[in-house]
Amino acid sequence: MLYELWHNVAAAQGDELALRDVTSGRRWTFGELFAAGEGAPGRRPALQSGFAFPQGHGPEFIFDLLTAWRDGKIVCPLESGQPPPRVPPPPASCVHLKMTSATTGDARLVAFTAEQLVADAENIVATMGLRPDWPNLGVISMAHSYGFSNLVLPILLHGIPLIICPSPLPEALRRAAAGEHALTLPAVPAMWRAWHDANAIPPNVRLAISAGAPLPASLEQSIFAACGLKIHNFYGSTECGGIAYDASAAPRTEDALAGVPLRNVNLSVNEEGCLTVQSQAVGKTYLPEPDVSLGHGQFQTSDLVELQDGLVHLRGRAGDFINVAGRKVSPQTIERALSAHSAVSDCVVFGVPDRDGERGDLIVAAVVPQSPVTGEDLRRFLLEHVPAWQIPRDWLLVETLTGSRLGKISRTEWRGKYLRARIPDAR
Secondary structure, three states, rough: HHHHHHHHHHHHHHEEEEEEEOOOOOEEEEHHHHHHHHHHHOOOOOOOOOOOOOOOOOOOHHHHHHHHHHOOOOOOOOOOOOOOOOOOOOOOOOOEEEEEOOOOOOOEEEEHHHHHHHHHHHHHHHHHHOOOOOOOOOOOOOOOOOHHHHHHHHHHOOOEEEEEOOOOOOHHHHHHHHHOEEEEEEEEHHHHHHHHHHHOOOOEEEEEEEEOOOOOOOHHHHHHHHHHOOOEEEEEEEEEEEEEEEOOOOOOOOEEEEEEOOOOOOOEOOOOOOEEEEOOOOOOOEEEOOOOOOEEEEEEEEEEEEEEEEEEEEEEEHHHHHOOEEEEHHHHHHHHHEEEEEEEEEEEEEEOOOOOOOOEEEEEEEEOOOOOOHHHHHHHHHOOOOHHOOOEEEEEOOHHHHOOOOOOOHHHHHHHHHHHHOOOOOO
């Protein structure tokens, strides 16, 4: 099905530009890209029969994917240097595997049918208004669910041209954008912040998208004030593709606002306050073990949300709540208050078991300062904004929070680092 749809796109747009690789300077029309896929043998031997593992951030990723579609292999995209996983037998209708980001636990594979991939691409293209005359500038990973759905599927299933940029560094971005009339630029908050600080956002970007991690409203407002560019916040998940999108023309004033549901995506909230997603883009099952949270067109997330007047407001994750002497607090509440301090560049708050066992959890904050500050300074500041029992009892002043390529910061990872080091109690 996927290769047939690609064949139709290539036939309809044969002489139009499809792909440009900034590193090599090579260009391919849709017709040339189709011919390359038809004639290319499978270059990377699969370790498991019937599987293909496109890898890296270059034209070869597209070529290997097309070869796999042509040959009817199950595709499992990988990051550069990532070893192929051992895959148990997937469902008979499975054509694609995505790997979860593991920010809330162990990584798992999610199995998709062709119809589910097609549905996600259609929802994204229709909701965001992706256009063939506004090529996608590809700086995010094509192997990750975000990049695959926003860069790879649009070129192959909807004829949206792709420019592959080798690096997100400001100078590389400028070079890749040069000479284009208009561009669509999907990125992550860390990239948008770095480009804004370097005054490197190309003036020919017409559609700007941010996903992979929460986009601070203050950053969105700063970019809009500096260059008039609205960054559209996008919220999705590996298991179900796109969920919500902020299509408004004005910058958001609230970090928690994710936007409105994508077209053809239905949202509800369960008894625990967690978001339930229903759409034709929801994956089929987890591998190696299925889970009741995923399947039959429905994904039960652990994201706590409020649905108000058609808008999606994120309120944290159910498993992230910190229990302090029987009272629970979302770490996002403390992070939002901390981020208002002028010396705080970034922060993550998490809970660990208290040593005396009486308080339940100990609140810890890891902070990236942009000017000299102490934990005591931050404690006094927070006392003016949150109740005293929500004040972190231990402070880590660090150079970076070193999130994933998508800019995600894993509380699970930071909690593990803290417990392994067990920094002396600062109380």
